[in-house]
Amino acid sequence: MNKLTPNDFASNLPVKWCPGCGDFAILTSVKKAMAEIGLPHEKYVVVSGIGCSSRFPYYVNTYGYHTIHGRAIPIATGVKLSNPDLMVFVVTGDGDAMSIGGNHLMHGIRRNIGLKVLMFNNRIYALTKGQASPTTQKGSKTKTTPAGNNDYSFNPIALAVSLGSPFVARSMDSDLNSTSSIIVEASKNEGFAFVEIIQKCVVFTDKEFDIFKNPETKDEVSLKIENGKPMIFGKNKNKAVVIEKSGPKIVEFDPTNPPSNLTVYDSSDINMARIVSSLTPPDFPLPFGIFLKVEKKSYENMYYEEANKDIDGIDVLLGENSYEIN
Amino acid sequence: MNKNNNKKVNIKKKNLTVVRFAGDSGDGIQLVGSQFANATAISGNVLSTLPDYPAEIRAPQGSLGGVSGFQVAFGDDSVKNPGGKADFLVVMNPAALKVNLKYLDKGSIIIANSGNFTEENLKKAGYEKNPLEDGSLSNYRVISIDANHLVEEALKDSGLSRTEILKTKNFLMLGILYWMFDLPIEVTVKWIEEKFSKKPVIMEANKKVLFAGYNYAENTEIFDAKYKIEKGNLTKGTYHNITGNEAVCYALIAAAKKLGRKCFYGSYPITPASEILHTFAKLRKRDVVVFQAEDEIAAVCSSIGAAFAGCLASTGTSGPGLALKVEALGLAVISELPLVIVDVQRGGPSTGLPTKTEQSDLFLSVFGRHGDSPLVVMAATSPSDCFDTVYEASRIAVKYMTPVIVLTSAYIAQGSEPFRIPSDKELKSFEYMTLPEPENFKPYMRNNETLSRPWAYPPLKGYEHRIGGLEKSNIEGNVSYDPDNHQIMTDIRKEKINRIAGEIPPIQIHGDKNSDLLIVGWGSTYGAITSAVSKAVANGMKAASINIKYLNPLPNDLEDILKSYKKVVVVEENTGQFAYMLRANYLLDVVSKTKVTGQPYTTEEVYSIIESEIKKF
Secondary structure (H helix, E strand, O other): OOOOOHHHHEOOOOOOOOOOOOHHHHHHHHHHHHHHHOOOHHHEEEEEOOOOHHHHHHHEOOEEEEOOOOOHHHHHHHHHHHOOOOEEEEEEEHHHHHHHOHHHHHHHHHHOOOOEEEEEEOOOEOOOOOEOOOOOOOOOOEOOEOOOOOOOOOOHHHHHHHHOOOEEEEEEOOOHHHHHHHHHHHHHOOOOEEEEEEOOOOOOOOOOOHHHHOOOOHHHHEEEEOOOOEEEEOOOOOEEEEEEOOEEEEEEOOOOOOOOOOOEOOOOOHHHHHHHHOOOOOOOOEEEEEEEEOOOOOHHHHHHHHOOOOOOOHHHHHHOOOEEEO | OOOOOOOOOEEEEEOEEEEEEEEEOOOOHHHHHHHHHHHHHHOOOEEEEEEEOOOOOOOOOOOHHHEEEEEEEEEOOOOOOOOOOEEEEEEOOHHHHHHHHHHEEEEEEEEEEHHHOOHHHHHHOOOOOOOOOOOOOOOOEEEEEOHHHHHHHHOOOOOOOHHHHHOOHHHHHHHHHHHHOOOOOHHHHHHHHHHOOOOHHHHHHHHHHHHHHHHHHHHOOOOOEEEEEOOOOOOOEEEEEEEHHHHHHHHHHHHHHHHOOOEEEEEOOOOOOHHHHHHHHOOOEOOEEEEEOOOHHHHHHHHHHHHHOOOEEEEEEOHHHHHHHHHHHHHHHHHOOOEEEEEEEEEOOOOOEEEEEOOOOHHHHHHOOOOOOOOEEEEOOOOOHHHHHHHHHHHHHHHHOOEEEEEEEHHHHHOEEEEEOOOHHHOOOOOOOOOOOHHHOOOEOOOOOOOOOOOOOOOOOOOOOEEEOOOEOOEOOOEOOOHHHHHHHHHHHHHHHHHHHHHOOOOOOEEOOOOOEEEEEEHHHHHHHHHHHHHHHHOOOOOEEEEEOEEEOOOOOHHHHHHOOOEEEEEEOOOOHHHHHHHHHHOOOOEEEEOOOOOOOOHHHHHHHHHHHHHOO
């Protein structure tokens, strides 16, 4: 069989997101990742909940299930546990995964079921036309927070790290290569994977992420973390996040002569992931990349190692404490 | 065993008898009750049991609220339910006596552990004087045994503490009963040996006490009668004394085996359905996937996912859990995936009476979803019928690609009766739509006869498709907001369920078919209603009864049957839900008789309904 290309994963349905929506870019990244992972169509299952992002399964030519609000993770858990050979993606949003489905996210991670969760974070309930979500920033004006949002917002990455997900990463919708390579990495790691993809909503949060995309500002407010490399950022690559005993801090230096003792990021170090995942603007740049990638046995693998035989018929099962009537 | 050859023993014969055990919830009442039930089963009796215990794990000792009961009716084929009043009451303390005296008729026998009738315990039960001694029980035959003293004597050299010794007294009482009813003691001996294999001292102590009870009854003059209870006329075969909850589990496994798919059970702990999950948990295998979810919603959702992935998937719950599953059931309906949902009904609303029985989830099951969202609702009549009903529910779910709710109730879920283990040949085969070639496959194409859609699942190559909770276009299965299409799809979903009525076997009419009075029941009232009608007919009254297993869709022959009787009386354990449905469906003025005490209808109660309704003619 010829190697499948990203286009082979396109379904024949018209994609119905708003023109300019960040979801188009993510769709391209996912199709690219699917081609690269290299499994045939029928081995992929995409399960989604409710929201703009959750229309996703209709647009990829695999098995797909567009379910109900917040419940994609338990439904996908049933799929994965039924057949661990399937590559099961969950496509969800910040409202779907962090709010109504928060309990399932928490327990999916606790069990370490081998789902690859792609959470599109546009910081708004977009499909229902603009209400505040659990990731809406403090002070933001939305239809339900006309005077500015009073709620504190979730940091999805810090949440996933603290719950024990063995793979945690953040990407930006417009960064197609990074998104698809993160998804490929996620697919290779045993157990749960949590990938936050920051996504522009062209209608409600159109300008929200410009600061991370504008060539003038993006390098000042974002940090690309890479395993084995110092956490250098800034337009002139003259700054780095270092972790000292007192906590994380930013150091500035002459980029032609960077100090040799900069903290090197280690994506297998959970303590480092805890610290770096908590970094947010305005005090720190927003980190992107793979925060955590560790080995952790998955729920389904543990299940089938224990339950490695087929069951006997009920005559055998019930026979043990049976009696004869003649 | 020692024989007291001088003792004169009367042998009394009975067709059936009812024994009730009662004591503190920590006294091991459920344990001796079920051991006793197993012994009657192995002797060839037909039997039916009713556990009756408080919601608290350990209610205050000696208190009225902490009394746990276990009733066993056993005998010949006339045993259809655990019986109303008990002929024998075994009580471990004053509170148990006080709570259970209402379950006794005059002349019944009380076997009491007088050792626990201390001043303190009497006070806790609200007795001013000791009822065993003050003559207040003169309408009954009271046999007082100081079981505390007897076990202390029997185990004085065991090295066990007093607390440990007193814990064995339930086995002393059991030994006495084994003598009285001439039941095989070996089964319990074997059980003790297995249960306490790692605690040899406790094992020996329990065995010793069991035999001590038996010998005590054999040797003392206070036990002057033995009871010979008739055996049942059971079909030849291998039997297992099974509870309704166990039967649910075994039926789902048997169905999945027959279908040749994995069995998936996703559930969340809830009384009184947890034993289904416990039974499954012990049987976890490659092809029996058992999943304890984080909540009721995740439980049903995991099962829907498993159904999408091609498993015979199921979930079990009780009322509060079914309420939480409702939205997901709508998804299962529109996705047209096979799914079995077992609801072990308990007293409601809200937390209600978690350990007590009721039939009040009928409306929730039939109507309780948003939108027009029809699915199949069935009800089991008895512990062993839970097997047949759940197996049939699985078959219908797969054949018609639909969720099926099976209603059981606390009473039959926890009660037990002999179950003949069916051979593979006796189990009905599964039918489903053959998948067409991939190029001809459409997710919502339909079988003309059943209106069922094909069940293609990952990783079947070439059948990749996308479905979901949004309305589907007919045949193609793509998202559709087309007004005409929604009408078509709603009509198809309804018609598909209606056609299942064609699967329903003819209704069996019990009793006098030429009578004017028809008693209608559904589900777990079957035993009480059937026995009451038999008794009424035997006493010269004209009455008939039917039990409705299929509650949605209703059987095609139901309307004609109902309309052929002058008076139709619906007996159910809610405030009239099925009566409401019959009135609505058939414009028929049925009489509604109901009860919601947390206790199942007894034969006597239904009998008195029949008596009074006949008088009104």
